[in-house]
Amino acid sequence: MRVDRIPQNIRDLIIPKPSGFYQYRCLGCNSVHPIDSLLYVCPECGGVLLIEDREWDRLKKVPGDVWRDVFDYRSMLNETAVRGIYRFHELLGSIIPLKYVVYLGEGHTPVVHANRALCDWAGISFSFKNDGQNPSASFKDRGMASAFSYLNYLTGEKGLKNVIALCASTGDTSASAALYASYFANEVRSAVLLPRGRVTPQQLSQPLGNGATVIELPGVFDDCMKVVEYLSEHYPVALMNSKNAWRILGQESYSFEIAQQFEYDTGNLVVVVPIGNAGNITAVLSGFLKLYDLGIITELPVIAGVQSEHANPVYLYYLESDPRRRVFRPVKVRPSVAQAAMIGNPVSMPRVIELVERYRDTAGRADAFMVVEVSEQEIMDSMLTANRNGHIACTQGGECLAGLKRLVLEGRISKNMHGVLDATAHSLKFSVFQEKYFTDSFEPEYEVVPREELKNAPLTLEPPPDIPSPASNKQLSDEEFRKFVQYAAEEIARILNLQ
Ligand SMILES: *Cc1c(COP(=O)(O)O)cnc(C)c1O
Numbered sequence: 001m002r003v004d005r006i007p008q009n010i011r012d013l014i015i016p017k018p019s020g021f022y023q024y025r026c027l028g029c030n031s032v033h034p035i036d037s038l039l040y041v042c043p044e045c046g047g048v049l050l051i052e053d054r055e056w057d058r059l060k061k062v063p064g065d066v067w068r069d070v071f072d073y074r075s076m077l078n079e080t081a082v083r084g085i086y087r088f089h090e091l092l093g094s095i096i097p098l099k100y101v102v103y104l105g106e107g108h109t110p111v112v113h114a115n116r117a118l119c120d121w122a123g124i125s126f127s128f129k130n131d132g133q134n135p136s137a138s139f140k141d142r143g144m145a146s147a148f149s150y151l152n153y154l155t156g157e158k159g160l161k162n163v164i165a166l167c168a169s170t171g172d173t174s175a176s177a178a179l180y181a182s183y184f185a186n187e188v189r190s191a192v193l194l195p196r197g198r199v200t201p202q203q204l205s206q207p208l209g210n211g212a213t214v215i216e217l218p219g220v221f222d223d224c225m226k227v228v229e230y231l232s233e234h235y236p237v238a239l240m241n242s243k244n245a246w247r248i249l250g251q252e253s254y255s256f257e258i259a260q261q262f263e264y265d266t267g268n269l270v271v272v273v274p275i276g277n278a279g280n281i282t283a284v285l286s287g288f289l290k291l292y293d294l295g296i297i298t299e300l301p302v303i304a305g306v307q308s309e310h311a312n313p314v315y316l317y318y319l320e321s322d323p324r325r326r327v328f329r330p331v332k333v334r335p336s337v338a339q340a341a342m343i344g345n346p347v348s349m350p351r352v353i354e355l356v357e358r359y360r361d362t363a364g365r366a367d368a369f370m371v372v373e374v375s376e377q378e379i380m381d382s383m384l385t386a387n388r389n390g391h392i393a394c395t396q397g398g399e400c401l402a403g404l405k406r407l408v409l410e411g412r413i414s415k416n417m418h419g420v421l422d423a424t425a426h427s428l429k430f431s432v433f434q435e436k437y438f439t440d441s442f443e444p445e446y447e448v449v450p451r452e453e454l455k456n457a458p459l460t461l462e463p464p465p466d467i468p469s470p471a472s473n474k475q476l477s478d479e480e481f482r483k484f485v486q487y488a489a490e491e492i493a494r495i496l497n498l499q
């Protein structure tokens, strides 16, 4: 659609111009720092940072319903810069001129309503939002589009040169960072640090294919993260982990899209998100708070974080209901099928603590945010059940479904609500866990016992010696080939019980 076909009253707003005054704010000591430097922790106290817009209140001059129209009409434009997360430019990166926006097809992911049978199974109606349909097949692309657009802006306007993009990863961050870095070809080099043996072959193939330097380290993600932090403190590298506050901004687009896809009617929703390093839950909380503050939505949804019993520090933290008595303790993780969330010491925990408090205060009730814990068995069974009903959920998507089911079972949410589950990556990235389930080859630490009715395996047709086989080296005659086809077809008809 062309801009001249947009309604007159919003035409001035439709193509966003740079605006606002961004700064980093430290959650440790509350100091603020200028936005035009690559900053990942507070230079004064080492605390984690959030980005805020000092001129945020200017956006309130536009009524909420006008913003809704602006966002809705933007999704019809063919202007590349506003096709992805920057459709919400004013809310997540308004200082960046559109010419620096990097768009690789991220965002705008589908919401797919679960069928009747699956909703009955879960005890509640729900949809998956398929963030595995992003370019590198996980939600990480939202934050990466933001972090790389900002880098592009710094190199274009502020003279930043020789960028090395660096990250530690449970798989998907590295896939995403390598993809976006490769778009800049020789201008940006990328290096990724992975825990050896704790990344699926599909995830490993992604940064390799995009030409990144891939370094495998012993240990788990938390160990790799420490090495990356050391590097970013001592060398000039662009840190692409969600410690980088620009990642959080981009991932807020997930909330904005949910609001848009539900006609900004979010009061009845329970938005379910897996928690690993806790960047995504931070962004989802922050995103809905922004929409609410601008009157774009009038009711906050319930937000539920899910963790596996094998990596549950955030769950344990919120078990204590008295905020003054809560103490955060990192946990030692055990192997988890929700491997992308297998993190014992989430970098964004201070952000979660701050935003949960704000969220609960704004909603006026504690149960506007909750955390639920699920077993490895529940995660696998939920993922496989979802995918037998038309979905493409990864293990973390399965974790969301398991979490939703638990919340209903424990009576913590009303059955009249509607769940929106984050299918954070594409199922294909995590097919090794499906394979382990189907072949009953889980290592005992996972504590998963396959249920027969969810297993599946290919059947092989092996023609007996008297039936010619195309597998033999010799060319079959027409007559031999006809014999083979008839044999195979009759066998299949028998297997399928065809009459
Ligand atoms: C990174 C990731 C998570 C965890 O998100 P955090 O922001 O680290 O909490 C969950 N699922 C998938 C597929 C991921 O890649």
Ligand SMILES: [Zn+2]
Binding pocket: 026, 027, 028, 029, 030, 031, 042, 043, 044, 045, 046, 047
């Ligand atoms: Zn500080």
